[in-house]
Amino acid sequence: MSVFTALLSRDLKLALRQSADSLTVIAFFAIATVLFPFGVGPEAEVLSRIAAGVVWVAALLAALLSLDRVFTVDFEDGTLDQLLLNGQSMTLVVLAKVIAHWLTTGVPLIIMSPVLAVTLQLPAEGYGTLVLALLLGTPTVSLVGALGAALVLGARRGGVLLSLLVLPLYIPVLIFGTAAVEAALTGMPSAPMLSILGGFALIAVTLCPFGTAAALRQAAE
Amino acid sequence: MVFTQLHFSVAAGGAIVLRGPNGSGKTTLLRLMAGLARPVTGQLKWSGAALEDSDAHGKHLRFIGHLDAIKPAFTVRENLTFWRDFWNTGDASRVVDAMEAFGLAALADFPARLLSAGQRHRLALARLIASPAPLWLLDEPANALDDRSLNALTRTIADHRAKGGMVILASHGADLVSGGTTLALDKFTPTEVMQWDET
Amino acid sequence: MHKFANPTQFMRIANAIYPWVAGICVLLFAAAIPIALMFSPPDYQQGETVRIMYIHVSSAWLMMMIYGIIAANSAMFLIWRHPMANLVARASAPMGAVFCALALITGMLWGQPMWGTFWVWDARLTSTLILFFLYIGYIALADAFEDSERGDKAAAILALVGSVNVPIIHFSVEWWNTLHQPSIIKASKEGVDSSVHSSILLPLFLMMGAFTMFYFALLVLRLRSELLAAKIRNARLSQIAGHSAAQPAE
Numbered sequence: 001m002s003v004f005t006a007l008l009s010r011d012l013k014l015a016l017r018q019s020a021d022s023l024t025v026i027a028f029f030a031i032a033t034v035l036f037p038f039g040v041g042p043e044a045e046v047l048s049r050i051a052a053g054v055v056w057v058a059a060l061l062a063a064l065l066s067l068d069r070v071f072t073v074d075f076e077d078g079t080l081d082q083l084l085l086n087g088q089s090m091t092l093v094v095l096a097k098v099i100a101h102w103l104t105t106g107v108p109l110i111i112m113s114p115v116l117a118v119t120l121q122l123p124a125e126g127y128g129t130l131v132l133a134l135l136l137g138t139p140t141v142s143l144v145g146a147l148g149a150a151l152v153l154g155a156r157r158g159g160v161l162l163s164l165l166v167l168p169l170y171i172p173v174l175i176f177g178t179a180a181v182e183a184a185l186t187g188m189p190s191a192p193m194l195s196i197l198g199g200f201a202l203i204a205v206t207l208c209p210f211g212t213a214a215a216l217r218q219a220a221e
Numbered sequence: 222m223v224f225t226q227l228h229f230s231v232a233a234g235g236a237i238v239l240r241g242p243n244g245s246g247k248t249t250l251l252r253l254m255a256g257l258a259r260p261v262t263g264q265l266k267w268s269g270a271a272l273e274d275s276d277a278h279g280k281h282l283r284f285i286g287h288l289d290a291i292k293p294a295f296t297v298r299e300n301l302t303f304w305r306d307f308w309n310t311g312d313a314s315r316v317v318d319a320m321e322a323f324g325l326a327a328l329a330d331f332p333a334r335l336l337s338a339g340q341r342h343r344l345a346l347a348r349l350i351a352s353p354a355p356l357w358l359l360d361e362p363a364n365a366l367d368d369r370s371l372n373a374l375t376r377t378i379a380d381h382r383a384k385g386g387m388v389i390l391a392s393h394g395a396d397l398v399s400g401g402t403t404l405a406l407d408k409f410t411p412t413e414v415m416q417w418d419e420t
Numbered sequence: 421m422h423k424f425a426n427p428t429q430f431m432r433i434a435n436a437i438y439p440w441v442a443g444i445c446v447l448l449f450a451a452a453i454p455i456a457l458m459f460s461p462p463d464y465q466q467g468e469t470v471r472i473m474y475i476h477v478s479s480a481w482l483m484m485m486i487y488g489i490i491a492a493n494s495a496m497f498l499i500w501r502h503p504m505a506n507l508v509a510r511a512s513a514p515m516g517a518v519f520c521a522l523a524l525i526t527g528m529l530w531g532q533p534m535w536g537t538f539w540v541w542d543a544r545l546t547s548t549l550i551l552f553f554l555y556i557g558y559i560a561l562a563d564a565f566e567d568s569e570r571g572d573k574a575a576a577i578l579a580l581v582g583s584v585n586v587p588i589i590h591f592s593v594e595w596w597n598t599l600h601q602p603s604i605i606k607a608s609k610e611g612v613d614s615s616v617h618s619s620i621l622l623p624l625f626l627m628m629g630a631f632t633m634f635y636f637a638l639l640v641l642r643l644r645s646e647l648l649a650a651k652i653r654n655a656r657l658s659q660i661a662g663h664s665a666a667q668p669a670e
Contacts, residue, residue, distance in 0.1 A: 002309035010292075010303045017294045078288020081257055087280025087308065147581060151574045155564035165557040165578060168550050169585050172592035179599065200588070207584060211577055214498075218573045221258045 004092045007083070011100030021069070022104050026112055029062035033116040044121040051120035052130055052181035053174075058116070059109050059134065060141060060170050066105040067145035067166070068159045070097060075153050075219060084220055090213035098146045098209070106138035122181075129184035129194075133177045136197040143204040143212075144169050150215035173200060229404060230266075231387045233355075236378070236401030239391040245406040247391035248286070251358045254389065255284040280308070282356040289345040293334035297325050297344055300333055301351045308352040319350035323373055339365045346374060349381070357381065359390035363397060371397075427647055430504050434640045442637045448630035456623035463620070469533050474623055476526035478631040479519045480544075483551060486516035486635065490558070491583035494576035504643075506572050509579065510562055511642040515635060517555035523548050543597035547590050554582045 015022055036054045040046050074080045083093050113134055114127050122130065148166035152158040180193035227250075231237050239247045252258040254265065256278040265272045272278050291300055301316045320326045323343040328336070336344065342365045349357055362374060375397050378388050388398060456474040463470035490512050496505035527545050528538045539545070562575035 003307055006303060006306035006309075010307075013299075014292060014294055076288075077292075078286055078290040079292075081255075081284065081286060081288065082290045082304070082307075084257060085255060085279035085282065085284055087277060089276050151561060151578055152564065154567075154570065155561070155574075156566075157564070161557075161560055161564055164553070164560055168553040168557065168589070169581070171550060172585075172588050175592045175596045179596070203584075203588075211581055215574060215577050218570060218577075221570070 003086045003088045004096045007093060007096035008100050011097065012103065015100065015104040021066070022108055025062050025066045025105050026108050028065055029058050029109055029112055030116060032058040032061055034119065036120065048121040048123055051117050051122035052126060052185075053178045054120055055113050055117055055122075055130065056134075056137075056174055056177045059113065059138070060167070060174065062109060063105060063138070063141050063145060064163055064166060066101065067142075067149045068162055070101050070146055070149045071153055071216065071219075072149075072158070080153075080216065081220055084217060090216065091209045094146065094150075094209040094212045094216070098142050098212075101146065102139055102142040106142055110134045110138060123185055125187075126181045126185050129190045130181050132194055133180040133190075133197060136194055136201060137173045137177045139201045140173050140197070140204040141170060143201075143208040147208045147212045147215065150212045150219065153216070153219040173197065176200070227406075229402070231356075231389060231402075233385040233387060234382045236382060236388040236390070236398040238396075238398060238401050238403045239389065239406055240393060240403055241406030247406060248360055250406065251284070251286070251360050251389065251391055255279075255282060255358050257284070280310075281354060282358055283349050283352070283354045284358045284360075285345055285349065285362060286360045289341050291333045291336075291341055291344055294332065296330050296332055297336070298329045300344060301347055304348050305352045308354070311351065311353045315353070316351050319347040322350050322377055323347045323370065339367060339370065342366065343370055343373075346377075350377065353386075355386055357386065357388045357390075359388065361391055361393075363392060427504055427507075431644065431647060434643060438637065438640045441633050441640065445630055445633035445637050448626055448633060452623055452626035452630045456627055460623045461619050466534065469530055470620070472526050472530040473620075474627045476523055476530060477624060478627045479523035479526060480548065481628050482631050482635055483516055483520040483523055483548070483555075485632070486512050486519065487551065487554075487583070487586065490516065490579050494579035497576050498573070498580070506576065507643055507646050508639070509576065510572065511639060511646060512635075513555060513559050513562065513575075515638060515642075517552065517559060519631075519635075520548060520552040520555055524552060541597065541600070543594045546593050546597065550589055550593070551586065554586070558582070 033054055036050065037047060040050065071080065074083065084090060086093055110131060113130060117127060117130055145162075145166050148162050148169075151165065152161045155161055176193045176196045180190040180197065183190040183193060229237065239250060241247055249258065253260055256265070256272065265278075267278065267281060290304075292303075295303070297320065298316065301319055302313075305311065305313065305316055317326070320329055323346055325340070325343060325347060328340065333341070333344065346362060357378075363371060366374065378390075378398055382388060382398075388401070390397060452474070457471055460471075462468050490509045493505040493509040493512075496502050497509065524545070527548065531540055531542075531545070532538050558575055558578055561578055562571045565571040565574070
C-alpha cells in the first residue's frame, strides 16, 4: 500500500501547491455554464428546463480539460518510468492517480455545481439529486478519462484527441445523470437512475484501472 | 531489432559497463533489464528464475535514466522523501544520508525548480541511497557531473557493490567502476537470453 | 491459429480465396441490385422509399460486424501479439467508418419522407452516430503517434474499451429515447416492423450478403497493399542500416 498512499498524498500536495490548476478548471466550469443563458435567453422557464443538462455537460468538459494533464507531466519528466517500477502493482498507481484527480477536480466541480444551478434557475427539488448524481457519476468520468489520457500519452494533438475518444464514452453517464435530476423535478423517484450511475462507477472501477495500467506500460516502451 | 545473441549475467557485487556508439542500444538494453520495455524474443532471469511479472521486478532495482523525475514544486527533501515512501525500502533517515552523499544537504529545503542541471542529476542519483534496491541500472550517470560529484558517485557504487549490490551502467566516458565486466554492444547488433544471478 | 499469424501464410490463403470472394460478391450484387431497386414491390406504407432500407440495413449490419472484427482482432493482437490481427483491425477501421457514414446518410434520406425531417433523435440513428464517433476516435488514435507500434497498441486497447462500452451506450440511448420519444416516431416505427415480409427479406439478404463479401474482398486488397508497404519500409530501413554500418570502414 505504500505505493498507493505515497502517490496519493504526493498528488494532493502537488495539487495544493499548484492550486491555480484546479481553480482554472472550476473557472472554466463556471464560464461554460454562464454562456448558456446568453445562447438560449434569460427566461427562467427555458433555463430551468435545461439547467441539469447544462451543468452536466459543462462539468464533463471541465473534467476533460484537467484529465489532459493527469499523466502528461509525469510522462514528460520521467516520473512515469519510476512509477512503473513501483514493485507492487501498476493498478495501485493508477487508482492513486485517479482518486487524486477526482478529489482535486471532481469534488470541487460537485461543490460548485449547485451555485451554477442557481444561476440557471434550477427548481429547489433538483439540488439534492444533482449533487448526488454528480457524486455517483464523476468517479466514472475520472476513471474513463484517465484511461483515455493514458492512451493519448505522447500523441500529436493529445488534448483534442482525448475529447474525441472520451466524450462518446461519457454519453451514458450524461443520460442517467440528467435523467435523475429530471425525475426529481417531476416528482418521480430518482433512485433507479442513481443506482445505474453507481453501477457504471462499479464497472468502471473494475475494468478501467487495468486498461489504464496497460496503456501506461505501452506509453513507456 | 537492436541486438541479437547477447547473453550475460551479473553476480552479487558485480558490475557491468555497457559501451558502444550512439544508437547501439545501451538505453534500450537498460530499459529491457528494468522491465520497462519488452524484448521481442529472449528472457530476463532473476536468481535463475524467468521474470514473468514485470510489476514485481520493480522492487529489485533502481533505474536512473536521462529524465530526472523531479517535481520542481517540491523541495529537494520532499522529492527524495516521496520516492523513499513510494518504494518503502530503507528507513527514513536515509533521505538525509542520500542528500549528504551527493552534496545536497545545504539545498535540502530549496524548491527543486531552483536547481542547476548538475544538481538535478545529483538529486536523481540520491534516490539510489534514499531507497535501496539490489540492482542499479544507470544510464550515462556521469553526465553533467563535476569532479567532486563524480568521486561521490564512484564511492557510492563501490559501497553498494561491497554490500553485495549489482550495478549495470551505460557509459562512454570516465571509469566509474573497478574490476567490472565491459560489454561492447556494437558486437551484438541483432539477445536471446539475458540473465543475472543474485548468488 | 498460428497459421494465420504468419503474414506469408496468411496472404497465401487470402489470395487463394480472394477470387471466390470477389466472384460471389459480383454475383450477389448482380442479383440484389435489380431485385431490390426494381423488381421488389414498394411498401404499402413507405412506398418506394423502402428501397433505401436495403442499403441502410446492409450498411448498418457491416458497421456492427466490422466493429466486432476490430475488437476481436485487437484482443488477439494484445494477447498473442499476432501482427496480422493488428493489420486486419487497422485495415478494417476506415471501411467500418464508411459503412457507418453510409448507414447514417441513408437513414437520414429515409427519414426525410417518413418523419418529415432529415434528423430525428431516434435510438438507432443516435447509436449509429455515436458508433461513428468511436470509429473516428479509433482511426485518429491509431495515426496519432510518430511510433506506429504505439499507435497500434493504443488503438487496440481503445477498441476493447469501446466493445465493452457499445452495449452500455446502446442500452442508455435506447432508454433515453423511450423517455423522450414523441409518439409519431413510435407509430411509424411500428409500421416498419409490421411490414417486413418475404418480398422484402429476399433482396435484403442478397444485399447484406453482397455487402459482406464486398468487405472481405476489400480487406484482402488492403492487407496486400499494407504488407507490400511494410516490405518497402523494411527494405529502406536495411538500406539505412547498411549505410551506417559501412561508415566506420570508409
